[in-house]
Amino acid sequence: MNEDNNKEHNEEEEQFSDDPEEQLRIENELLRLKLQAETGAELQQLENIPPDVENAFLNNILAFERQLDSIEETKIFDLIGQPADFKNESELSNEEIETELERLVELLESHQIEVDYGTDYSSRLKYKFITEELFEHSTQKFDIPDMVHHFIYEEFHPNHTLSIEGIAEDFLEMWFSRNMEKDSYIFSDEMISKDGESVTKEQFLLRVQHVFDAYIDFENAKYEIQDVSFHMTHEGEEPTATGYTEGILEYDAVLENKEIQKIKSPFKLYMQHRFGYWELFKINMPGLEL
Numbered sequence: 001m002n003e004d005n006n007k008e009h010n011e012e013e014e015q016f017s018d019d020p021e022e023q024l025r026i027e028n029e030l031l032r033l034k035l036q037a038e039t040g041a042e043l044q045q046l047e048n049i050p051p052d053v054e055n056a057f058l059n060n061i062l063a064f065e066r067q068l069d070s071i072e073e074t075k076i077f078d079l080i081g082q083p084a085d086f087k088n089e090s091e092l093s094n095e096e097i098e099t100e101l102e103r104l105v106e107l108l109e110s111h112q113i114e115v116d117y118g119t120d121y122s123s124r125l126k127y128k129f130i131t132e133e134l135f136e137h138s139t140q141k142f143d144i145p146d147m148v149h150h151f152i153y154e155e156f157h158p159n160h161t162l163s164i165e166g167i168a169e170d171f172l173e174m175w176f177s178r179n180m181e182k183d184s185y186i187f188s189d190e191m192i193s194k195d196g197e198s199v200t201k202e203q204f205l206l207r208v209q210h211v212f213d214a215y216i217d218f219e220n221a222k223y224e225i226q227d228v229s230f231h232m233t234h235e236g237e238e239p240t241a242t243g244y245t246e247g248i249l250e251y252d253a254v255l256e257n258k259e260i261q262k263i264k265s266p267f268k269l270y271m272q273h274r275f276g277y278w279e280l281f282k283i284n285m286p287g288l289e290l
Contacts, residue, residue, distance in 0.1 A: 028054050074139065079141065088131075101127045113151070117154075118152070118154045119159065134151060167245075167269075171283075182205060215256075220251060223248065227247070228244075241273035242273070267284065270284075
């Protein structure tokens with residue numbers, strides 16, 4: 001064993017406490033310091049996470065960072081052993097598709113590969129996507145225990161309606177919880193008020209917080225999205241688009257004096273598609289007068 005390996009081995013075996021849990025906590029702190037020294041990343045202690053889970057997480061990140069410079073790329077088909085027994089989708093009946101898709105998913109999972117879908121699609125579409133597209137997709141080949149290659153169907157085939165609706169749901173959930181996430185990706189850097197005034201994202205969030213400060217709670221909240229629409233323009237190198245979602249929302253806004261304001265009204269959220277993502281830039285809804 002060379003000097004570097006011996007040093008690393010001694011570090012791994014060194015005991016700082018007779019209490020196994022305390023030993024893990026100390027190891028985790030050392031791992032965070034090692035990550036900061038090697039990569040510049042500053043990772044805070046993970047809240048409500050068992051120390052053994054955090055330890056595995058930190059070790060995987062360290063292993064990932066150390067492999068980055070020498071990582072090879074390989075096709076998914078090669079990664080799973082080049083299986084030759086999966087027929088073309090057009091050769092299979094609907095019943096056979098169900099069986100083969102299940103077998104295909106099990107094979108992918110055995111090689112730590114997972115595919116997620118944003119909505120319900122047919123088994124035939126899923127099978128066709130995996131065997132004809134994902135098989136040919138190149139990915140980085142990591143040698144890290146428990147690390148999963150995660151793919152999302154909509155990253156290959158964007159579903160704009162689903163994306164717009166998802167952003168609307170994220171915003172409404174934040175509104176009802178009275179907690180706007182400042183670092184959320186859903187907001188544009190430049191928001192537009194109902195009067196056409198342009199405000200920064202920070203100014204917008206500050207105004208929203210002033211609304212929240214006027215109440216102590218939003219109760220009995222519910223909403224219904226009734227329509228989603230968008231228009232895509234393919235001009236230039238990057239396609240641009242605008243869209244909106246509208247519906248009905250209602251909730252009880254509780255004032256500091258316990259008075260309840262019952263709110264039920266239409267809402268409309270406007271979005272734009274830039275740099276491959278949808279973002280919210282204008283809001284028309286009760287209780288939010290910007």
